[in-house]
Amino acid sequence: MFVQQAIAILDSGVGGLTVAKEVMRQLPREKIIYFGDTARTPYGPRSSEQVKQFTEQIVDFLIQFNPKVIVIACNTATAAALEYIRAKVNVPVIGVIHPGARAAIMATRTGRIGVIGTVGTIGSGAYTSALKQLSPYVDVVSQACPALVPLVEQGEFRSEHTTHTVDQALGEIKGQPIDCLILGCTHYPFLMDTIQDVMGQEVKLISSADETAREISTILYDKRKLASGDETPVHQFFCTGDPRMFQNITKQWLGEQISKTPVVWQVTQLS
Amino acid sequence: MFVQQAIAILDSGVGGLTVAKEVMRQLPREKIIYFGDTARTPYGPRSSEQVKQFTEQIVDFLIQFNPKVIVIACNTATAAALEYIRAKVNVPVIGVIHPGARAAIMATRTGRIGVIGTVGTIGSGAYTSALKQLSPYVDVVSQACPALVPLVEQGEFRSEHTTHTVDQALGEIKGQPIDCLILGCTHYPFLMDTIQDVMGQEVKLISSADETAREISTILYDKRKLASGDETPVHQFFCTGDPRMFQNITKQWLGEQISKTPVVWQVTQLS
Numbered sequence: 001m002f003v004q005q006a007i008a009i010l011d012s013g014v015g016g017l018t019v020a021k022e023v024m025r026q027l028p029r030e031k032i033i034y035f036g037d038t039a040r041t042p043y044g045p046r047s048s049e050q051v052k053q054f055t056e057q058i059v060d061f062l063i064q065f066n067p068k069v070i071v072i073a074c075n076t077a078t079a080a081a082l083e084y085i086r087a088k089v090n091v092p093v094i095g096v097i098h099p100g101a102r103a104a105i106m107a108t109r110t111g112r113i114g115v116i117g118t119v120g121t122i123g124s125g126a127y128t129s130a131l132k133q134l135s136p137y138v139d140v141v142s143q144a145c146p147a148l149v150p151l152v153e154q155g156e157f158r159s160e161h162t163t164h165t166v167d168q169a170l171g172e173i174k175g176q177p178i179d180c181l182i183l184g185c186t187h188y189p190f191l192m193d194t195i196q197d198v199m200g201q202e203v204k205l206i207s208s209a210d211e212t213a214r215e216i217s218t219i220l221y222d223k224r225k226l227a228s229g230d231e232t233p234v235h236q237f238f239c240t241g242d243p244r245m246f247q248n249i250t251k252q253w254l255g256e257q258i259s260k261t262p263v264v265w266q267v268t269q270l271s
Numbered sequence: 272m273f274v275q276q277a278i279a280i281l282d283s284g285v286g287g288l289t290v291a292k293e294v295m296r297q298l299p300r301e302k303i304i305y306f307g308d309t310a311r312t313p314y315g316p317r318s319s320e321q322v323k324q325f326t327e328q329i330v331d332f333l334i335q336f337n338p339k340v341i342v343i344a345c346n347t348a349t350a351a352a353l354e355y356i357r358a359k360v361n362v363p364v365i366g367v368i369h370p371g372a373r374a375a376i377m378a379t380r381t382g383r384i385g386v387i388g389t390v391g392t393i394g395s396g397a398y399t400s401a402l403k404q405l406s407p408y409v410d411v412v413s414q415a416c417p418a419l420v421p422l423v424e425q426g427e428f429r430s431e432h433t434t435h436t437v438d439q440a441l442g443e444i445k446g447q448p449i450d451c452l453i454l455g456c457t458h459y460p461f462l463m464d465t466i467q468d469v470m471g472q473e474v475k476l477i478s479s480a481d482e483t484a485r486e487i488s489t490i491l492y493d494k495r496k497l498a499s500g501d502e503t504p505v506h507q508f509f510c511t512g513d514p515r516m517f518q519n520i521t522k523q524w525l526g527e528q529i530s531k532t533p534v535v536w537q538v539t540q541l542s
Contacts, residue, residue, distance in 0.1 A: 136501060
């Protein structure tokens with residue numbers, strides 16, 4: 001029996017599904033194994049040490065599937081554990097922070113880049129470091145927007161309340177003379193239209209989810225690891241919390257990218 | 272004496288300077304060694320076998336500098352020689368076709384992608400192959416635009432004549448229901464504004480030069496090869512034709528990306 005080597009995607013919960021969805025769209029031949037640590041979500045308020053430990057546990061689980069690449073599809077986990085995991089495993093590891101940074105450097109004309117994310121991600125300074133590593137000539141302004149993730153998790157993508165909340169959350173960064181804004185949280189692509197309205201059409205929005213999928217494509221090509229078959233891959237989903245709830249969100253979020261109800265496995269022996 | 276490991280960029284002539292310029296902008300810490308085969312330009316009308324042979328000669332020359340990556344910044348040479356060179360050398364090799372293809376797959380919403388390039392590039396079907404390798408769900412329409420390179424080489428970036436020529440050249444592809452258009456020739460970014468006017472604002476233009484620079488950034492990060500110093504790198508330029516003419520074009524095209532007249536070396540022992 002032929003088992004297709006998969007792209008392993010891990011997240012603190014459901015946010016990383018935006019990355020999975022983009023991988024399905026950009027690389028429809030690739031099989032995905034998704035792991036959402038829904039029992040321990042959110043990672044944002046946890047210590048960096050604990051996030052690193054949780055991430056390592058999940059990687060230890062996923063590595064048994066012999067994945068072709070491991071994607072840390074969570075900004076908090078990327079900030080806390082990317083370099084540690086890269087040094088640990090013998091498989092390419094991709095986080096969500098650097099792809100967004102590289103895309104912003106490409107997109108900016110003025111060199112003034114904005115970043116929004118969770119308190120943990122913005123507090124870590126990881127985007128600023130990634131941007132400054134590439135170019136000393138960029139100015140970075142960043143802002144934590146803790147009010148946005150709850151909106152997405154409640155499914156409130158477009159409403160008057162959403163516009164008001166996004167407008168309040170972006171208050172400070174809205175007045176800054178930036179020409180592009182990195183959506184530094186995997187939940188935010190769901191609010192893209194509202195964020196664009198609030199920021200104005202002249203500010204280019206960078207989705208770290210889209211950019212990460214793009215870079216998975218680049219890395220797999222470089223490693224000669226792109227799937228070539230024409231069969232529809234069967235994706236696998238693992239979560240640590242309630243599998244029924246996870247299955248519902250997955251079905252709703254992935255929409256047209258999956259043809260039937262996703263198979264979800266619950267894993268409970270992690271910690 | 273510390274010699275910074277460089278990004279080696281090769282082209283049939285001056286077109287690849289658009290890639291070099293973007294690398295300087297996106298990765299200002301990186302040193303570039305540029306090779307323009309100006310005595311044998313253009314490669315377009317040559318046989319694939321000869322283009323492969325010329326590309327190999329240049330790679331044999333450049334590899335002596337111990338580059339961190341080799342960039343084939345010419346669509347014709349990428350189509351003819353990329354896989355051959357990738358198999359031959361022990362250094363990452365990046366062409367200009369796949370980065371554009373990956374960016375288009377990310378950008379498209381309808382799955383209908385247009386490509387324009389030289390007769391050689393379009394005739395090789397390399398973009399269609401690269402796009403179809405990633406996704407079977409895209410429709411690709413392509414058109415050779417032989418009239419555009421001469422416009423750029425004459426420096427006619429914006430004029431009534433330019434608009435008319437571009438409009439004529441894009442005639443067929445203009446009526447197609449595409450939502451993005453790959454500029455599959457390194458000369459075309461100079462005509463971006465005119466092409467955008469002719470195609471209309473709703474068609475997203477993909478510059479293979481910009482996207483290649485972005486992917487060099489991705490690959491160098493993955494290989495842990497990004498430069499970290501804060502000194503201004505001293506780029507080196509080699510050409511096989513008249514060095515004075517090459518120096519003038521380099522100065523004019525690179526503009527603000529270089530602070531002084533570039534050092535150009537003429538190489539005459541290649542064939």
